[in-house]
Amino acid sequence: MILLIGSQKGGVGKSTLCTNLAFFLAKKGRSLILVDGDSQESLSRWASDREESEISPQISCIKKNGRLKATLMDLSQKYEYVICDTAGRDSVELRTALVVSDAIVSPFRPTQTDLDTLCHLENLVEEVKDFNEKLKAFAVLSMVNRSKGKKEEIFARDLFERSNFKLMESFIGDRKAYQKAMGTGESVLELDDKKAKDEILKLCEEVFNV
Numbered sequence: 300m301i302l303l304i305g306s307q308k309g310g311v312g313k314s315t316l317c318t319n320l321a322f323f324l325a326k327k328g329r330s331l332i333l334v335d336g337d338s339q340e341s342l343s344r345w346a347s348d349r350e351e352s353e354i355s356p357q358i359s360c361i362k363k364n365g366r367l368k369a370t371l372m373d374l375s376q377k378y379e380y381v382i383c384d385t386a387g388r389d390s391v392e393l394r395t396a397l398v399v400s401d402a403i404v405s406p407f408r409p410t411q412t413d414l415d416t417l418c419h420l421e422n423l424v425e426e427v428k429d430f431n432e433k434l435k436a437f438a439v440l441s442m443v444n445r446s447k448g449k450k451e452e453i454f455a456r457d458l459f460e461r462s463n464f465k466l467m468e469s470f471i472g473d474r475k476a477y478q479k480a481m482g483t484g485e486s487v488l489e490l491d492d493k494k495a496k497d498e499i500l501k502l503c504e505e506v507f508n509v
C-alpha cells in the first residue's frame with residue numbers, strides 16, 4: 300500500500316503523522332518504509348534520531364526529491380507499506396506520488412486558512428483520478444484544541460460533507476507530546492500522554508482499516 304501524506308500547507312502535522320503511522324505499523328511487525336519527499340527533511344531527521352538513539356523497532360527512511368512515481372512503485376513491491384511525506388505545497392513530489400498512491404491523507408487544522416486550501420487539493424485529486432482510479436482521499440483534523448470549544452471543528456466537519464475528501468472520524472489534538480516525540484525520534488505511542496496515544500491508535504485503526 301502506498302500512503303501519501305500531503306497538503307497545501309506547511310506546519311499542519313504531516314511529518315508528525317507519518318512518524319506515528321510508521322511506528323504503529325512497525326510495532327505490529329509489518330514491513331514498511333518511509334519516503335521523505337520534502338527537502339526540509341523533518342521525517343528523515345526523525346528517523347536518524349531514532350537510529351542514533353538505538354530505539355527499537357528501527358524505522359527505515361529514504362530521501363527523494365523530484366519525481367517519486369518510479370521510486371514509490373519499486374518500493375511498494377518490496378514493502379507492505381510505503382508512507383510518503385511531501386512538502387506543504389503543490390509540488391512535483393505531491394503530483395507524481397498521487398499518480399501511484401492508494402490513498403492520500405491530508406491533515407487540516409480546523410482554521411479558515413487551512414480549510415481554504417481544500418478546494419485546490421480537491422481539484423488536484425479529481426484530475427489525478429483520471430490516471431489513478433484507485434486513489435482514495437482522506438482528511439484528518441489536526442492540532443484540534445477542544446478546550447476552545449467545538450465551533451471550528453463543527454464548521455470543518457460540515458465543509459467536508461460536501462467534499463471528495465472523506466473526513467476521518469478520529470482527530471489529532473494539539474498536544475505537547477507530539478512536539479516532544481518529533482524531537483526525540485519517537486512516536487507518541489512510546490510516551491505517556493494517554494490522550495495522544497488513544498487518539499493516534501484510533502486514527503491508525505481507521506487509516507489501516509483494522
Ligand SMILES: Nc1ncnc2c1ncn2[C@@H]1O[C@H](COP(=O)(O)OP(=O)(O)O)[C@@H](O)[C@H]1O
Nearest residue numbers: 309310311312313314315472473474477478481
Ligand atoms: N498534534 C500536534 N500538536 C502539537 N504540535 C504538533 C502536532 N503535530 C505537529 N506538531 C508540531 O508542529 C510543528 C509542525 O509539524 P510537522 O509535522 O513538521 O508539520 P508539517 O510536516 O505539515 O510541516 C512541529 O513543531 C511539530 O512538532
Ligand SMILES: [Mg+2]
Nearest residue numbers: 313314337341
Ligand atoms: Mg513536514
